[in-house]
Amino acid sequence: MSSSNVPSPRRKSVGVKVGPVMIGGGAPIVVQSMTNTDTANELATVQQVEQLALAGSELVRITVNTKEAAQAVPGIRARLDDIGCHVPLVGDFHFNGHKLLTAYPDCAQALAKYRINPGNVGHGKKRDEQFSILIEMACKYDKPVRIGVNWGSLDPEMLARIMDENARSSDPLGASQVMHKALITSALESAAKAEEIGLGRDHIVLSCKVSGVQDLIAVYGELAEQCEYALHLGLTEAGMGSKGIVASTAALSVLLFRGIGDTIRISLTPEPGGDRAREVIVAQEILQTMGLRAFVPLVASCPGCGRTSSTYFQELAESIQLYVREQMIVWREQYEGVENMSLAVMGCVVNGPGESKHADIGISLPGSGETPVAPVFVDGQKTVTLKGDHIADEFRAIVDEYVRT
Ligand code: SF4
8 A cells, every 4th residue: 555645636627716716627726715794884895805915814704694784895895805805706605596686786796706505595386597697697607606505505406306306215225324425416507507598517516515524525526527617625513612613623624635625615603702813824834734735834833741830831832823924914925935844842851952953943941940041043053042031022023024034
């Protein structure tokens, strides 16, 4: 059995342009996110879109669920442009998207992409009619569409048909395989229908979201084999805090390592009053730790142990990571490739010098019982030994200097 620490080549997919951002077609994997403001509240939505874009979200999805929300979309786009935030906006439509896009052409025009859930378009004849209207709107305004299937809102008629076929099969599938088949069938049949109506393959992105890690891996593995559409990856309803991060990372890492996925969204439930931009940071960190993209210099640091003399090194590691993230807004413009820089902040002499030498810049803080000095390594060489009360400031200055030169 062969093994490799290099991800498989990216699966070939048809590129889809969303404003200036390319999804698939060999383009870098796109990070996207979604607001949780009431879209009708223009100011709050503009603020959150800007916050997500500044954190690094390359597309931002907003709910368009009412006429007030649809009416607000052009104003949101204009306000964002006025403040120099040109991140493409994706409209999330359920149930009444056909009506809103028809009634509010300025909204249809201001959005860069529409997300349609085939399970929430309507039922029976109405489903076909309403789905057709949505696709015709996308054709009319030359907008790409994500056909986003979700296991929580599968088209019940399609699910019943697949269950019925399975029951009559001589080799019936198990319950979870039936669900996988229903998700994939819904996405592929809807995409085929969209193409029949006139939407180009280069205007279609697919997703099939579930909340189980193993299910997500199985579904996307099959979907990837069955089509060339660009794929949006995400574990739906991933959950809060570490559970949401771990589950999303576990699922997406396996798929990304296999070369599957053209854009990702991490669906974290924020803590009350929590920072919505966290989902963007997690998405970036997944891609960066997988070696697929680089966004911000990452800080390696040890966990600390009984040899750690204080919490000082943890505070330094955290403050340096925050510092480089903040500085990236400026650095990115001026210093090409700075996102690839690696940093290390270590707690004592056991692994400190070794790990620090492997980073572009590393510092080994004094552990308990060690001489209170902190050697700094730049490009593998010890350059200076810091001591006293200003180690953090002096280390930041060394990082700044390294970036500038
Ligand atoms: Fe503990 Fe030192 Fe290892 Fe950090 S580097 S975990 S402080 S032994």
